[in-house]
Every structure is written in structure tokens, then in C-alpha cells.
Amino acid sequence: MFKIIDKRELAKDITEVTIEASVIAQKAQAGQFVAVVIDEKSERIPLTLADWDKDKGTVTLIFQKVGHTTKKLGALNSGGYIEHILGPLGHPTDAKRTGTVVCIGGGVGIAEVYPVSLAFKKAGNRVIGIIGSRSMELLILEDKMKGVCDELFVTTDDGSYGRRGFVTDVLKELLQVIEKSTHTKFPDLVYCIGPVPMMKAVSQLTKDYKIKTIVSLNPIMVDATGMCGSCRCSVGGKTVFGCVDGPDFDGHKVDFEELEKRLKLFADQEGKINPI
Amino acid sequence: MVNQDKIERIKNFFEVALGYSKEEAEEEAKRCLQCKEPACMKGCPVGIDIPAFIKLIAEGRQKEALEKIKEKNNLPGICGRVCPQEDQCEAVCILNKKKIPINPVRNAKALKEINKISNGVNIGALERYAADLEISSTLHAPRSTPRTCGVKPATCSAKIAVVGSGPAGLTCAADLAKMGYQVTLFESLHLAGGVLVYGIPEFRLPKKIVEQEVEYIKSLGVDIHTDTLIGNTYALEDLFREGFKAIFIATGAGLPQFLGIPGENLNRVYSANEFLVRVNLMKSYKFPGYATPVSIGKKAAVIGAGNVAFDCARVALRLGAQVTLVYRRTENEMPARRDEIQNAKEEGITFKLLTQPVKIIDDGKGFVKGLECMAMELGEPDASGRRRPIPLKDSNFVLEVDTVIVAIGQNPNPLLPKVTPGLKTNADGTIAVDKNFMTSIPAVFAGGDIISGAATVISAMGTGKKAAVAIDKYVRDGSQDKAKVSPLKGTL
Numbered sequence: 001m002f003k004i005i006d007k008r009e010l011a012k013d014i015t016e017v018t019i020e021a022s023v024i025a026q027k028a029q030a031g032q033f034v035a036v037v038i039d040e041k042s043e044r045i046p047l048t049l050a051d052w053d054k055d056k057g058t059v060t061l062i063f064q065k066v067g068h069t070t071k072k073l074g075a076l077n078s079g080g081y082i083e084h085i086l087g088p089l090g091h092p093t094d095a096k097r098t099g100t101v102v103c104i105g106g107g108v109g110i111a112e113v114y115p116v117s118l119a120f121k122k123a124g125n126r127v128i129g130i131i132g133s134r135s136m137e138l139l140i141l142e143d144k145m146k147g148v149c150d151e152l153f154v155t156t157d158d159g160s161y162g163r164r165g166f167v168t169d170v171l172k173e174l175l176q177v178i179e180k181s182t183h184t185k186f187p188d189l190v191y192c193i194g195p196v197p198m199m200k201a202v203s204q205l206t207k208d209y210k211i212k213t214i215v216s217l218n219p220i221m222v223d224a225t226g227m228c229g230s231c232r233c234s235v236g237g238k239t240v241f242g243c244v245d246g247p248d249f250d251g252h253k254v255d256f257e258e259l260e261k262r263l264k265l266f267a268d269q270e271g272k273i274n275p276i
Numbered sequence: 277m278v279n280q281d282k283i284e285r286i287k288n289f290f291e292v293a294l295g296y297s298k299e300e301a302e303e304e305a306k307r308c309l310q311c312k313e314p315a316c317m318k319g320c321p322v323g324i325d326i327p328a329f330i331k332l333i334a335e336g337r338q339k340e341a342l343e344k345i346k347e348k349n350n351l352p353g354i355c356g357r358v359c360p361q362e363d364q365c366e367a368v369c370i371l372n373k374k375k376i377p378i379n380p381v382r383n384a385k386a387l388k389e390i391n392k393i394s395n396g397v398n399i400g401a402l403e404r405y406a407a408d409l410e411i412s413s414t415l416h417a418p419r420s421t422p423r424t425c426g427v428k429p430a431t432c433s434a435k436i437a438v439v440g441s442g443p444a445g446l447t448c449a450a451d452l453a454k455m456g457y458q459v460t461l462f463e464s465l466h467l468a469g470g471v472l473v474y475g476i477p478e479f480r481l482p483k484k485i486v487e488q489e490v491e492y493i494k495s496l497g498v499d500i501h502t503d504t505l506i507g508n509t510y511a512l513e514d515l516f517r518e519g520f521k522a523i524f525i526a527t528g529a530g531l532p533q534f535l536g537i538p539g540e541n542l543n544r545v546y547s548a549n550e551f552l553v554r555v556n557l558m559k560s561y562k563f564p565g566y567a568t569p570v571s572i573g574k575k576a577a578v579i580g581a582g583n584v585a586f587d588c589a590r591v592a593l594r595l596g597a598q599v600t601l602v603y604r605r606t607e608n609e610m611p612a613r614r615d616e617i618q619n620a621k622e623e624g625i626t627f628k629l630l631t632q633p634v635k636i637i638d639d640g641k642g643f644v645k646g647l648e649c650m651a652m653e654l655g656e657p658d659a660s661g662r663r664r665p666i667p668l669k670d671s672n673f674v675l676e677v678d679t680v681i682v683a684i685g686q687n688p689n690p691l692l693p694k695v696t697p698g699l700k701t702n703a704d705g706t707i708a709v710d711k712n713f714m715t716s717i718p719a720v721f722a723g724g725d726i727i728s729g730a731a732t733v734i735s736a737m738g739t740g741k742k743a744a745v746a747i748d749k750y751v752r753d754g755s756q757d758k759a760k761v762s763p764l765k766g767t768l
Contacts, residue, residue, distance in 0.1 A: 023509055037466045043567045044466070044558065068567055084466035086503045222558065222568070223474075225464050225505060226691055227530040228550035232541055239534065239541060244691060258541055261642030265543045269569035 002082045005058065010140040011133075013065045014108055015074045016050070022057030024049075024087045030119035031093030031216060031248055034059070035224040036073070037084035043069045046221045046243070048112040048193075049088060059085075062111030062140070068273045089224050090247045093214070095119035099188035100126045102174075103149070104167050104202055106194025107133055110141050112216060113193050118148045120191070126150050128187065130170050132198075136161035167194075168201045175209050186211055192251065196260050203251030213251035217242050219262060234258050277401045282622045286593055289478040289561055292619060293357070293401075298336075301405040305334035307371065308397050315368040316399060321738030322355075322447070324348045326365055326399055333402055341406040349403075350450035350493060351443065351737065353485040354472055356404025359734045360613050369396025407485075433458055434751050437520040438498075439506045439692070442470020443733040444526035444724025446493050447740030448747070452524075453496040455748050460520070461498050464505040465557065470528055472733070474557040475549075477587050479594070480616075483556075507692040512699075512720060521754070522719045522747045525707060526740060529725035531687040535579065539636030540682070543643045544571055548584045548683035555591050572597050573678030577647050579603075579633055581610040585683035586617065589625050597679060599625045604632045604652050604665040628675065630654070632667060636680055647675040686730045704729060713743040714750070721747055 006018040024034060033048045051060035065074040076082070093116050101120045105113030110131045121127045129149035133139040134157045146152050153170045154162030163170060171190070178184045186209060192202045193216040206213040219231040219242040231242035236253035240246065278294045279285070285292055296304065308330040316326045324345055332341035345352045361367075372395050434457055438449040441463040449461045467473050469486045494500060504510065506527075515523055532547030534540050546554075551570065554560045558568035574597060578589040581603040589599045601620070603610065606629050610617060621627075630652040639645035651671035654663035688705040700708045700716035706729055707722040709715055715722050723739035725731055 023504075027509065041559075041566045072567075084503045086464060086466070086505055086509070088508060089505070222550060222553050223465060225530075226689070227474075227532070228553045229532045229534070229547040230550045234541060258642070262541065262543060264642070265571055266569045269563065269571060273564040273567060273569075 002085045004076055004078055004080045004082065007076070007078045010062065010111075012137045013074075014062065014111075014138065014140055015065060016060060016062045016111075017073070017076070018051075018058050018060045019082065019085065020057060021059045021085055021087075024085065025052040025054050025057050025059050028052040028059060028088045029092030030095055030115040032088035032090050033224075033247065034061070034085050034087030035089060035221070036061070036082060038069065038072055038076070039083050042072065042083075044084075044222055044224065045069050046089070046218075046224050048216070048247075049115065050111040051115060059087075062108060064108040067270060086224070090243060091245075093119060093191070093216075093248055095123050095125075097124040100128065100185070102128045102130065102171065102187045102190045104130045104171065104190065104192040104194070104198075105145075106131070106167055106192075106198040107138065108140070109194030109198075109216075110139075110145065113191070114141055114144055114148070116191055116193070116216075117145065121148045128174075129153065130155070130167045132156065132162075132167040132170075132194075134158065166201070167198060168205055171202060172205055175205070175211075179209075188212070189214065190251075192216075196256055196263065199251060199254075200256035203254065203256070207252045214248050215251040215254060216247045217249055217254065217259065218247070219259060220265060233262075277398065279619070285479065286623045289594055291482050292479050295408055296401055296405045301333055301402060302336060304398055305330045305402055308334070309370060311370055315370060316365040316397075319364040319366075319368045320348075321364070321734050322349050322741050324365075324403075329406060330397065330399070330402055333406060338406055338409045342409065345403060345406055348741075349737070350447055350496075351489045352403050353407035353489055354443070354481060355734055355737070356400050356402075356407050357481050357485070358472075358476060358732075359400055359403075360732055361398075361400035362614060364734070365399045366396040369399070372396045407489075434521040435460065435519050436747060436751070437462065437506075437515045437523045438526065439523065440464075440470060440526040440528055440724070440726075441468040441490070441500060441502075442472065442526060442528050442724060442736065444528075444726075444736035444740035444743075445470065445524070446490065447737040448524045448526065448723060448744045449498045450493045450496050451741055451744035452747060453493075453498045455744070457748075457751075459498045461493075461500045462504040462506050462510075463500065463502045466502050467557065468500050468502060470526075471530075474553045475584065475587070477552065477556055477591050478561075479590065480587065505691070507695040512692075512696055512717070516719070521751050522721060524740075524743055524747060525692060525715070525720065525722040525726060526724040526736070527689040527692055527726045528736075529686040529730035530689040531705075532682070533685045533687055534682055535633060535684065537633060537635055539638060539644070542636055542638055542680075544573060544679045545636055545644060546679070546681050548580070548588050548681060549686065551588055551681050552584070552591065555595070561591075561595060570595065571679075573644070574598065575600070575677040576679035576681060577602050577628075577633075577675055577677040578681045578683055580683035580685070581605070581612055582683065582685070583612045583616060584686075585681075586612045586620050588681045588683045590620055590623060592679070592681065593623055593625060600628050600675060600677065601625055602628045602631050602633060602647070602649065602675070604630065605654065605662060606630060609662040630665065632665065633680075634672065637674065639678075644678050644680055645676075647677050647680055649673060649675060686725075688726050688729060712746040712750070713739065714746070719750065719754070721750075 050062040103117040129152040132155035190213040199215040221231045224243045226244035234255035329341045329344040438461045532549045554570040559566040560568045560570040576592040576597040635648040637646040651668045652665040655666045658664040723743040724736035
């Protein structure tokens with residue numbers, strides 16, 4: 001049993017819970033995730049570690065209440081319990097010193113790009129952050145990102161806050177400016193986490209500029225330890241397991257169309273399950 | 277032993293084999309000749325005193341019969357159900373040679389079938405009968421189960437870690453606990469039991485049986501930690517730092533094999549593991565009461581012919597699909613248990629034999645529309661001794677299915693070796709061990725499918741048992757050398 005010791009609503013339908021999970025906190029690294037089973041009848045779902053505190057022995061999860069399980073998780077309160085949490089899972093992000101790193105987060109992906117940005121910063125990189133959401137009321141962690149990024153750009157699809165448009169618009173402009181400039185260099189690495197169409201668009205853009213791009217994939221998982229293959233993705237023409245081979249992959253090699261289709265496998269069933 | 281009616285059982289997940297009544301069991305037990313040199317015992321990987329427990333059943337002393345079994349086998353309810361007795365103890369029963377017909381059972385047709393399969397004493401059914409008495413009377417093993425400790429008290433209390441709670445891990449943990457060790461059993465999933473929980477379906481092995489036998493293991497003093505992935509949550513080094521004197525790795529063969537044909541990543545193509553994990557572990561057959569979905573179309577093809585393939589086929593059938601089992605050889609070469617093949621046939625599963633899948637066809641939306649196959653013929657025997665299937669030219673055809681389940685085998689779990697430098701593996705991914713089950717790292721032992729590749733529950737239990745003896749010897753000898761160096765020093 002894992003006790004929830006703090007719960008906050010960060011934005012519309014986006015919840016943050018902090019959980020006592022000392023063993024996981026000791027091992028956690030940026031880019032890793034946990035598998036969560038709320039109770040006997042619940043699904044096993046993967047959630048990226050948004051933060052952790054080794055001293056306090058806690059981990060923080062941030063999730064959008066979109067499906068049955070995340071709504072159920074969001075209905076738990078401080079003092080409540082999650083029956084099972086396994087982790088940390090997956091390879092940590094390879095956050096070594098490379099120079100300038102652009103860290104891009106979209107939607108609830110901002111929660112996941114934060115620890116990665118921090119890790120890149122701590123490794124001695126110059127970190128440029130680009131975060132975006134559909135509208136102002138859905139934007140999270142702007143202050144935290146400001147704290148770790150050397151420069152931060154914020155976009156909203158509807159223009160209700162920051163720049164109107166997508167994260168790719170900012171990235172594109174940035175790259176165009178650098179292209180024309182004589183004294184600035186292209187970033188050494190782009191790291192991106194968010195909805196599949198966004199990761200796809202970012203990867204397409206950076207491919208033209210030949211800038212190495214890492215994306216953190218979010219396929220459907222069950223055991224999340226390499227046993228079932230539910231999370232298989234095609235990367236560079238090879239089948240990989242998101243859970244144990246990833247979750248970070250070379251964005252220029254990922255078959256995003258296949259991933260998008262595979263994420264729709266249970267679309268019919270989603271509608272049949274009782275709302276919380 | 278009588279089965280649940282074939283028309284009824286394909287609509288439910290209740291156990292198919294119904295087990296013996298007291299009368300049936302005692303009658304069957306009385307057929308045992310009580311051989312002076314029983315061949316059956318030699319056929320048992322865990323060395324159960326078979327004639328002795330059968331005699332006790334014949335005398336109506338069921339409880340004592342169970343105790344007799346438990347001297348050697350910690351999981352009798354499970355083994356009574358899923359052991360391939362027909363290839364082990366029952367295969368060598370002297371009654372086979374004497375051709376003495378078995379006692380009449382209630383169903384004449386079933387008798388005929390059983391006769392075809394085995395004329396020996398139905399040892400598996402008797403083991404199950406003995407085990408189920410305890411379960412039906414909801415008797416949990418007493419907390420104060422006496423521990424037989426044949427070693428010095430100083431080493432007796434040593435801490436041993438067991439990684440993986442499948443058949444090998446449970447057996448090794450139980451035996452070490454019986455010797456007096458403090459055993460902690462780590463399991464990555466949220467329930468203990470490994471393949472017994474995620475793999476074998478409810479209708480062949482009810483999860484209540486697994487739960488109760490796991491409870492028995494706990495009652496011996498084994499401390500079970502679920503939600504702990506050794507390699508991630510703790511490294512092996514951490515375990516030594518925590519004071520464990522030896523580690524037994526029993527992480528199984530959990531890595532699914534795929535065919536490597538086009539279309540394998542389409543929706544509704546499942547590995548056997550994914551399909552079974554969803555249905556058995558996550559109980560998606562009870563969806564939406566249980567929240568994990570499984571998407572099964574109208575027509576499913578299951579590829580393979582081992583026990584796992586048959587489990588998948590029979591699960592798919594119970595979920596409402598029409599099921600075709602696709603196998604590249606013939607029924608004679610099928611690795612599954614004969615009675616499972618028989619059960620599947622009775623239930624209405626179609627076999628498409630001498631058939632090799634070559635491509636899975638997309639419906640245009642990313643879902644399966646069909647399975648393109650080639651016809652095969654059998655050639656000369658291959659390394660396995662089975663006749664090698666050879667493709668027939670221009671024989672391609674399409675099976676119209678909307679679900680494909682790939683059940684062609686599992687490879688050893690690569691996770692722990694990958695993150696543990698110095699832990700040597702063989703070319704096939706199994707962990708290399710010496711004759712005492714010790715790996716390339718001192719004090720780290722391994723057993724079960726992780727050293728053998730995918731095999732049976734009972735063979736995994738057999739190595740778990742032998743490893744427990746080897747670990748005991750190692751810890752006792754090691755404590756005399758007073759070696760204080762961490763076994764992992766220099767390797768990490």
C-alpha cells in the first residue's frame with residue numbers, strides 16, 4: 001500500500017499526487033516511470049515520475065484525468081492509498097553534457113519534461129524550454145520550468161496565454177533564426193514529450209535540420225516489465241518494447257503512425273466502462 | 277475424473293476437470309500395486325513418496341496423505357492440476373505395462389479417452405484430491421508449522437532472497453524456510469505466483485488454489501514482497517548490502533517470441549503473454565467489472581501448439597470468438613498435453629495443421645483483417661526429433677480472422693542479467709549456472725525457466741528444490757570461511 005500525502009489540482013483535469021514510496025524515490029532518475037494499480041479491479045497503467053524526494057521518501061505523479069483509471073486515481077484524496085506501485089521502470093534519460101538542449105513538453109507532458117530539463121541543466125547544459133497547452137487553463141508547471149531553463153517559451157493553441165500556436169511554431173522560428181545567424185549554433189539535442197502528433201511534428205522538423213531528437217513514448221502497457229509486448233513500437237524498422245527498451249527513443253526513427261493506431265486499440269472498450 | 281460439460285464450459289471460466297469424489301479417489305488409490313521399487317517416484321522431479329500418499333488415500337487418511345505429499349511438494353493443488361503426469365510418474369506406472377483397465381468412471385466416453393491416454397494410476401488426480409481437501413475445508417496451514425532445521429542455529433537464521441514467485445521461486449523459498457532460513461521472496465507483479473497467476477487460465481488452474489498455496493508458503497515464514505522488480509527497485513548488490521547471504525533468481529521465461537512476419541504490430545495481434553496477462557492476471561474476462569480490456573474479434577487464429585497456445589485458444593473461445601489453431605506440423609508433433617488437445621477439440625476449436633503464417637493483413641485502419649499462410653509438408657526429423665515442416669510452393673492462402681495470438685514460445689527474461697554486470701548468460705539468454713545452480717556471481721543462484729528456457733511448472737519446481745539444498749550447503753560452508761567480502765565486489 002502506498003499512501004498519498006499530498007494532492008493538488010494543477011489545472012483543469014490535471015492532478016498532482018505525492019506518494020510515500022521511499023524505495024522508488026531512492027532509485028528514481030529523470031525519464032523513468034512507474035506502473036500503478038489502484039486496487040484489485042483496476043488496470044495497470046504507466047505514469048512518468050514527475051518528481052521525487054529521496055530524503056522525504058516520496059514520489060510525485062502528475063496525470064490528466066482522461067480515462068477511467070486516471071479519473072479513479074484523481075478521485076483519491078490525501079490520506080488515501082494506492083495498492084500497488086512498481087518502479088522505477090524504463091531507462092533513465094541519457095542526460096549528459098552535450099551543449100544546448102531544447103526541452104519540449106506538451107499538455108501533461110510538461111510534467112514529464114520538467115525532471116528531464118532539470119537533469120540536463122544539472123549536467124551542465126544550456127537548456128531552452130518550450131512548453132505548450134491547448135489553453136491557459138490547462139497550462140502547468142510554468143514556474144518550475146522557468147526555474148530550470150535558461151530561456152522558456154510558452155504557447156497556447158488558442159492564444160489565451162503566451163504565444164498563440166504550437167510548440168513546433170516556436171521551435172521552427174528558433175531554428176530559422178539560428179540558420180540565418182552567423183554567430184549562433186543549432187542546438188545539440190532536442191528532447192520532446194507530449195501527445196503523439198506533437199512528437200511527430202517536432203521530429204519531422206528537426207530531421208530537416210539534422211538535429212538529434214529524443215522522444216519519450218507512451219504506448220499502452222500492461223506489466224511494464226518486458227513481459228507482454230503490448231507496448232511494442234517500430235523504431236528504425238525494428239520492433240522494440242516501450243517499457244524496457246525505452247521509453248526514450250530516437251524521434252527520427254519512430255513509426256509515429258503505427259503508435260497512433262496502436263493507442264486506439266481499446267477505443268471501443270473505453271466507452272463501455274462505467275464512469276467514476 | 278469427470279469434466280465439466282463441454283457445451284456449458286465454453287461459456288464460463290470455471291474449472292474444466294471436476295476432481296474425484298471420495299469414493300472415486302479411494303477406488304483409484306486401491307489400484308496402486310504399492311511396488312517395492314516404485315518407478316513412479318523416479319519419474320517425479322520433486323521426489324514425492326507416491327505409493328505412500330496413495331496408500332493413505334486408499335485408507336481414507338486424506339489429511340495424512342496431504343502431509344506426506346507436502347514433505348516434498350509445497351504446491352500439491354497446483355501440481356495435481358498442471359503437471360504432465362502422463363509423461364512423468366504415470367508414464368512409468370507398472371500398471372501401464374500390465375494393461376490392467378482402470379476402474380470405471382462415471383462417464384463412459386471419458387473412460388475411453390482416459391484409457392487412450394493412460395492406463396496407469398491417475399496419480400495427478402489423486403494428488404489434486406488430497407490437496408483440495410485442505411482447500412475445500414478452508415484450512416489454512418497453521419502459522420506454527422514446525423520447521424525442520426538440520427543445520428546449525430547460527431546459519432539457520434541467515435537471510436536468503438528469492439527473486440520471482442513462480443513455481444521455482446515458491447518451491448525454493450518454501451524449502452529454505454522449512455530448513456529455518458529467513459526467506460524474502462520478491463515479485464515484480466502485484467500478485468504472487470508468476471506464471472501460475474498470469475499464465476495458466478482459471479479453468480485449468482483456479483486462482484483460489486494458487487492463492488491458498490501461496491498462503492501456505494507464507495505460513496512457513498516466507499516474507500513475500502510484491503511490486504518489487506529486482507534490478508530496478510533493488511540491485512542484487514543492494515540485497516547483499518541488506519544482509520542477504522544468498523540470492524536465488526527464478527525470473528522465468530517471460531519474454532514473448534514473435535514470428536517476425538509483416539503486420540505483427542497491427543491491432544489485435546497479441547503475444548500469448550499479453551493475451552493471458554490481460555485475461556488471467558488482470559481479469560479482463562470480467563470487464564468492465566475489472567477495468568482492463570481485451571479486444572477480441574469474431575474469429576481468432578492462435579499460432580502454436582504448446583500448452584500456452586491451447587490455453588490462449590480456449591480463453592479466446594470463452595471470450596466468444598471462433599478459434600482456429602494454426603500449427604506448422606501435425607497433431608502428432610504438438611507439444612501440448614494430450615488431454616488439453618482433447619479438451620480443445622471437444623470444445624470446438626478447429627485445427628489448421630501443416631500451416632505456416634507468412635503475413636498478417638491490415639484492414640486499412642491498423643486492425644487485423646486476415647492471416648496469410650502457406651501450406652507445409654513434413655520432411656526429415658530435425659534437431660528436436662520431430663519431422664521438419666517444409667513449405668509447399670505456391671500454396672499461399674488467407675485465413676479470414678480479426679484477431680491473431682502468437683503463442684510460439686517465450687524466451688528467458690532478459691531484464692536482470694542486462695542490469696547486472698558479471699551475471700553471465702548463455703547464447704539462448706538463459707542464466708549460466710554450475711552443477712550447484714550457482715551463477716557466475718558467488719552466492720547468486722538461479723533455477724527454473726531462467727536457466728532451462730520455457731519448460732514445465734514441475735521441472736521448475738525440481739530445480740528450485742535442488743537449488744535450496746545447494747544454497748543451504750553454500751551458506752553453511754561459507755559461514756565457516758568468514759568471507760566478509762561482498763560477492764559482487766569488483767563486478768559492479
